[in-house]
Amino acid sequence: RMLTRTPSVVAQVFLLLSIVLVIAIAVIQINQQQILSPGLKYGIVLDAGSSRTTVYVYEWPAEKENDTGVVSQTFKCNVKGPGISSYESNPGALAKPFDDCLNKVKERIPVNLHKNTSVYLGATAGMRLLRLQNETAANEVLASIQNYFRAQPFEFRGAQIITGPEEGVYGWITANYLMGNFLERNLWRTWVHPYGKETVGALDLGGASTQISFIPEDSQENFNSTLQVKLYGYSYNVYTHSFQCYGRDEAEKRLLALLLQ
Structure with missing residues (x-):
């Protein structure tokens, strides 16, 4: 009897060992995936315009596509109150309006990644105008912002006044990125450069300035503004020009002044 039962016992033992081995391999693969998986990265951008400040949270896979991340916006919050240039006489009052949005941002991003x-923070035409009118006040506003963010749990990379051309190029990148002119998924769900797709120009009407940006037919002819x-992995020569004081709010001020004459 023992001899007749031995083959079945051996078969059962081998079956059990096989199941254990499969489970072990699966666990090891899952653990390796968790260790090797690049996960997500997060970034916070504050668009400090002339009339208001908006906080954006972006996320992207740690693995980049040809040295550029595939970014998606996950959260947006409008800071209460006017733009930061309006705090020229009281820079210390800037901190409180930021608190509400920053507290919401902290909840959106995992604590271990803070x-x-x-x-x-990039400030645009409102701060460019303030710097022209009162450079000391503009520096004090930026210093107040820097002090506030250095006390936050995130990695603060600076608050600066961006130039008009920089603002124009950022607007051009945003418009074309959202239209899928830089990247698209193919049938195999991998990211590729769209075949035969052309970029579009961008016209950004802000509060204190207007920017126009596009790829010219002859980039050499407009070299100084490109x-x-x-x-x-692709290079683009973008023509961009910023029209200071030709934003919506500044145009309204000039119209009102003209009507009062």
């Missing part, structure tokens, strides 16, 4: 999440950007 210290590795970069924060950038900026080169590299995205997903």
Whole structure:
């Protein structure tokens, strides 16, 4: 009897060992995936316009596509109150309006990633005008912002006044990125450069300035007003021009002044 039962016992033992081995391999693969998986990265951008400040949270896979991240916006919050240039006489009052949005941002980003999440603030035409009128006041506003963000758990990368051409190029990148002119998924769900797709121009009407940006037919002819950007392995020569004081709010001020004459 023992001899007749031995083959079945051996078969059962081998079956059990096989199941254990399969489970072990699966667990090891899952653990390796968790260790090797690049996960998500987060970034916070504050768009400090002339009339208001908006906070954006972006996320992207740590693995980049040709040295550029595939970014998606996950959260947006409008800071209460006017633009930061309006605090020229009381820079210390800037902190409180930021608190509400920053507290919401902290909830959106995993706590363990706070210290590795970069924060950038870019101020546009409102601050460019203030710097022209009162450079000391503009520096005090930026210093107040820097002090506030250095006390936050995120990696603060600075608050700066961007130039008109920089603002124009950023608007051009945003418009074309959202239209899928830089990248698209193919049938195999991998990211590729769209075949035969052309970029579009961008006209950005802000509060204190207006920017126009596009790729000219002859970039050499407009060399002094052309900026080169590299995205997903491709280079673009973008013509951009900023019209200071030709934004919506500044145009309204000039119209009111004209009517009062």
